[in-house]
Amino acid sequence: MRWSFKSCMHLLSAGVLLSALSGCGGDVPSGDPAMSVEEQAAANSQAELKALLESVASSGEAGSALAGVESSIQSLSLDDSVKQKLLKDYEQLNSATEPEKVKSIAQRMAGQL
Numbered sequence: 001m002r003w004s005f006k007s008c009m010h011l012l013s014a015g016v017l018l019s020a021l022s023g024c025g026g027d028v029p030s031g032d033p034a035m036s037v038e039e040q041a042a043a044n045s046q047a048e049l050k051a052l053l054e055s056v057a058s059s060g061e062a063g064s065a066l067a068g069v070e071s072s073i074q075s076l077s078l079d080d081s082v083k084q085k086l087l088k089d090y091e092q093l094n095s096a097t098e099p100e101k102v103k104s105i106a107q108r109m110a111g112q113l
Contacts, residue, residue, distance in 0.1 A: 046076055050113040057106035060099030066090075086112055 049072045056062050073086045086109055093105040 045072060046078075046113050049073070049076070050110050053106045053110035053113070056093075057103050057110060060103045062093055062096065062102045062106070066094055070094075082112060 049069065052065065052069070056065055059065075070087065070090055073083060073090060076083065078086070089105055089109045089112075093102065093109065096102045096105055
């Protein structure tokens with residue numbers, strides 16, 4: 001079986017997503033007594049989504065790496081205008097086929113988080 005670059009990138013993206021979902025490398029310390037459990041979970045979710053978008057921005061490959069992104073955006077505790085902008089950008093990202101366009105949109109989205 002021969003591995004193509006695209007297959008390797010999808011595998012790498014899946015690995016990054018799994019690492020992010022398992023809580024590796026979160027920006028918020030898990031034992032911060034000043035934050036409630038809900039606030040910590042929201043901050044971790046936002047950090048995980050940002051890490052995923054940064055990974056997509058680096059590779060220029062979206063595809064299956066975007067699974068769950070829309071629901072993650074909707075579940076974040078963000079200002080409605082920011083959330084709507086992210087959802088609009090997500091639609092563009094999900095339909096983008098050119099790697100440079102994918103990189104640009106994913107980078108813009110990560111910057112909003």
